[in-house]
Amino acid sequence: MAVEVLKKPRTFYDSYQRKPGTDKITTHYCPGCGHGNLHKLIAEALDEMGLSDRTIFISPVGCSVFAYYYFDVGNVQVAHGRAPAAATGIKRAHPDKIVITYQGDGDLAAIGWNNVFHAANRGEHITVFFVNNAIYGMTGSQMAPTSLVGQKTMTSPRGRDPRNEGYPIKVCEILSVLESPAYIERVSLADTKSINQTRKAVRKALQCQVDGKGFSLVEVLSPCPTGWRMEPRDAKRWVADVLTQNFKLGVFKDVTSERAPYFFKDPDGAPPFDEIKRILGWEEKEKESPLPKVFPSPENRNPQFKIAGFGGQGILVLGLVLAEAGMRQGYQVSWLPSYGPEMRGGTANCHVILSDSKVGSPLVSRPTVLIAQNRPSLEKFESDVVPGGLILYESSLIDRPPQRSDVRVLPVPAAKLADDLGDTRVSNMVALGALIEYTCVVSKEAVLQAIPISVPRKDFYELNRKALETGMEYARSLKK
Numbered sequence: 235m236a237v238e239v240l241k242k243p244r245t246f247y248d249s250y251q252r253k254p255g256t257d258k259i260t261t262h263y264c265p266g267c268g269h270g271n272l273h274k275l276i277a278e279a280l281d282e283m284g285l286s287d288r289t290i291f292i293s294p295v296g297c298s299v300f301a302y303y304y305f306d307v308g309n310v311q312v313a314h315g316r317a318p319a320a321a322t323g324i325k326r327a328h329p330d331k332i333v334i335t336y337q338g339d340g341d342l343a344a345i346g347w348n349n350v351f352h353a354a355n356r357g358e359h360i361t362v363f364f365v366n367n368a369i370y371g372m373t374g375s376q377m378a379p380t381s382l383v384g385q386k387t388m389t390s391p392r393g394r395d396p397r398n399e400g401y402p403i404k405v406c407e408i409l410s411v412l413e414s415p416a417y418i419e420r421v422s423l424a425d426t427k428s429i430n431q432t433r434k435a436v437r438k439a440l441q442c443q444v445d446g447k448g449f450s451l452v453e454v455l456s457p458c459p460t461g462w463r464m465e466p467r468d469a470k471r472w473v474a475d476v477l478t479q480n481f482k483l484g485v486f487k488d489v490t491s492e493r494a495p496y497f498f499k500d501p502d503g504a505p506p507f508d509e510i511k512r513i514l515g516w517e518e519k520e521k522e523s524p525l526p527k528v529f530p531s532p533e534n535r536n537p538q539f540k541i542a543g544f545g546g547q548g549i550l551v552l553g554l555v556l557a558e559a560g561m562r563q564g565y566q567v568s569w570l571p572s573y574g575p576e577m578r579g580g581t582a583n584c585h586v587i588l589s590d591s592k593v594g595s596p597l598v599s600r601p602t603v604l605i606a607q608n609r610p611s612l613e614k615f616e617s618d619v620v621p622g623g624l625i626l627y628e629s630s631l632i633d634r635p636p637q638r639s640d641v642r643v644l645p646v647p648a649a650k651l652a653d654d655l656g657d658t659r660v661s662n663m664v665a666l667g668a669l670i671e672y673t674c675v676v677s678k679e680a681v682l683q684a685i686p687i688s689v690p691r692k693d694f695y696e697l698n699r700k701a702l703e704t705g706m707e708y709a710r711s712l713k714k
């Protein structure tokens with residue numbers, strides 16, 4: 235009788251088409267790496283528990299960043315350490331789904347520690363598979379929060395010294411003292427017996443989520459032969475002989491049998507959407523009669539703006555007023571801010587889209603209009619403007635006009651004109667005035683309605699109005 239002992243779980247793709255290159259059959263992991271073992275255990279469990287079609291798998295940053303090449307489930311790849319935060323949102327929006335985060339020690343125990351800690355403390359109904367190999371594998375074997383005392387790494391060449399680097403973080407021990415988590419276990423991939431125990435733990439953690447019992451986490455001590463500079467066989471032995479001596483195996487918490495099931499509803503406890511609109515005053519806004527439509531010339535329709543300058547020049551507010559005015563004019567709009575950590579003096583830019591149809595992405599990489607309020611911004615973004623586009627630049631601060639000959643150029647000495655009004659801070663509204671006069675993308679009335687909503691300083695309204703009109707007047711003077 236033929237018995238099939240080895241088979242690929244159905245939860246893996248037949249071939250890994252998302253993987254670049256010609257090899258679509260093997261994984262990207264190093265020989266002897268534990269990730270492959272754990273992937274298989276998870277995929278088998280999803281198969282056997284009938285969960286594949288309900289599962290959303292969140293890949294981290296780390297060696298397993300490409301887990302979505304392999305798992306034929308819903309896949310999301312998130313920023314470093316943010317998997318539990320993303321999982322929280324996804325699970326609450328889709329309480330019927332099985333949401334898994336898969337994270338390494340750098341991702342979970344360093345940059346993402348607060349994320350997993352608070353997700354555990356909130357008792358999010360998610361399952362976390364935490365791969366602990368005591369090193370940063372992907373980036374070249376630096377010390378991880380879980381590196382052992384005395385362990386030599388690229389960044390601790392004399393061995394981890396607790397007087398300098400502290401002690402290894404014991405994730406299971408810490409999280410298991412919290413009230414909320416339902417199931418926490420540490421297992422290993424050292425040998426066949428350990429792998430069988432890991433298989434059970436994976437199922438148990440998933441069952442915990444299926445049964446509505448709350449947060450579950452399985453920490454898996456896993457070999458990283460490349461990061462440890464070992465042969466695969468020696469790496470497995472090191473897991474058994476060294477790693478498990480420092481990270482005690484076992485169940486740290488299991489309240490799954492005594493805890494009553496709880497399932498988030500969708501949306502759990504939140505007021506109906508109409509009620510939210512009433513609370514936020516959106517209903518009143520919707521009732522307001524829309525302003526008459528504007529009809530900019532063809533080259534100015536559906537504009538995509540990049541607005542850039544120094545922090546403190548009112549760049550983000552300029553974009554916000556423009557977007558708000560666009561909304562009042564019946565456009566679909568988006569506003570995406572981007573700025574450095576500095577409150578003043580750093581760079582700031584924002585992306586604004588005014589569109590006749592729905593906005594697919596708020597990111598503007600090829601602006602039709604660049605508003606550059608300082609020279610670094612002009613130099614940085616000038617080449618991005620589409621041919622035929624417009625560059626409005628701050629001519630009282632920028633001593634080098636745009637070099638492009640295939641775009642329209644509008645020099646506006648906004649800071650000087652604002653100074654003449656008595657306050658440089660309204661130079662953003664001068665620039666906006668020149669823009670709307672030159673392009674007709676929104677009306678003056680729409681901007682005047684948008685200013686009190688978008689500008690926190692109410693006492694600035696009159697000055698902003700004057701600045702807007704000054705900018706319009708300036709642009710009109712250029713037409714003459």
Ligand code: SF4
Pocket residue numbers: 262263264266267268269297367371372457458459460461
């Ligand atoms: S570096 Fe280590 S963890 Fe990363 S793929 Fe290679 S063996 Fe696996």
